[in-house]
Amino acid sequence: MSERVKTGIPGFDEILHGGIPKRNIVLVSGGPGTGKTILSQQFIWNGLQMGEPGIYVVLEEHPAQVKQNMKQFGWDVTPFEKKGMFEIVDAFTGGIGEYAKREKYVVPDPTDVGHLVDVVRDAIKDLNAQRAVIDSVSTLYITRPSLARGIIMQIKKVLSGLGVTAFLVSQVSVTERGFGGPGVEHAADGIVRLDLDEIGGELKRSLIVWKMRGTSHSMRRHPFEITDKGIVVYHNKVLKVFRGSYEEIEKGKSEEE
Numbered sequence: 001m002s003e004r005v006k007t008g009i010p011g012f013d014e015i016l017h018g019g020i021p022k023r024n025i026v027l028v029s030g031g032p033g034t035g036k037t038i039l040s041q042q043f044i045w046n047g048l049q050m051g052e053p054g055i056y057v058v059l060e061e062h063p064a065q066v067k068q069n070m071k072q073f074g075w076d077v078t079p080f081e082k083k084g085m086f087e088i089v090d091a092f093t094g095g096i097g098e099y100a101k102r103e104k105y106v107v108p109d110p111t112d113v114g115h116l117v118d119v120v121r122d123a124i125k126d127l128n129a130q131r132a133v134i135d136s137v138s139t140l141y142i143t144r145p146s147l148a149r150g151i152i153m154q155i156k157k158v159l160s161g162l163g164v165t166a167f168l169v170s171q172v173s174v175t176e177r178g179f180g181g182p183g184v185e186h187a188a189d190g191i192v193r194l195d196l197d198e199i200g201g202e203l204k205r206s207l208i209v210w211k212m213r214g215t216s217h218s219m220r221r222h223p224f225e226i227t228d229k230g231i232v233v234y235h236n237k238v239l240k241v242f243r244g245s246y247e248e249i250e251k252g253k254s255e256e257e
């Protein structure tokens, strides 16, 4: 079996049949508020707990806001920054402001993907990072979708070449069936799709592993919840589409049907 990187996210490694194959570049795709950022932060945080350094590349949120949001789940990264195990690569502030002056890894112009990749490479080497997140890659090609696949390939070569296993957050609109940009789904080694569906007047969260090179995996849509400790995936449950509505059923029962 290929070497696995444990996400440590309850229920998630089970549906991945042991974890993410090392060096896989995984697209975490979904609509607004589906939990892509929290899943990605949990992946990095759990890596730190396992002694694996990680970097988090922010394009959509202020680095200070990211750290604050992580704290609400009990994920305080500050001690890991001090130990040289964690760094945020800031491709958000444009290098402007007091905060940015204190930062080590800043990308003033995220449309310059070549520079972004160089800074990411430096950060990975300095930390000996094993895990990386880019939140979100969609920002890199939002105004030039035809470049999406090439940009993902460029990022993948660097990350995978350095032995890093990565989550790339990919935003799709609420109604979109795809994964966020022409061809990105082919360039990525894995795709995890997160969804939010209104069922009986309530929004229900679910995820499905659409693709994962190097391993078998569950082909089912699993419900998950966001708790005050982060994401919990119900690997024994399936969220089933049934005549235009969804039902949550126990895995055992669904197999009898």
Ligand SMILES: Nc1ncnc2c1ncn2[C@@H]1O[C@H](COP(=O)(O)OP(=O)(O)OP(=O)(O)O)[C@@H](O)[C@H]1O
Pocket (backbone or CB within 6 Å): 030, 031, 032, 033, 034, 035, 036, 037, 038, 039, 072, 171, 226, 227, 228
């Ligand atoms: N402490 C919490 N407990 C439970 N649910 C929470 C908590 N904090 C945030 N959430 C839920 O998580 C959602 C945000 O998740 P997240 O930021 O990961 O979404 P996302 O998929 O990255 O969205 P976007 O693409 O819009 O940035 C919120 O809309 C809220 O429903």
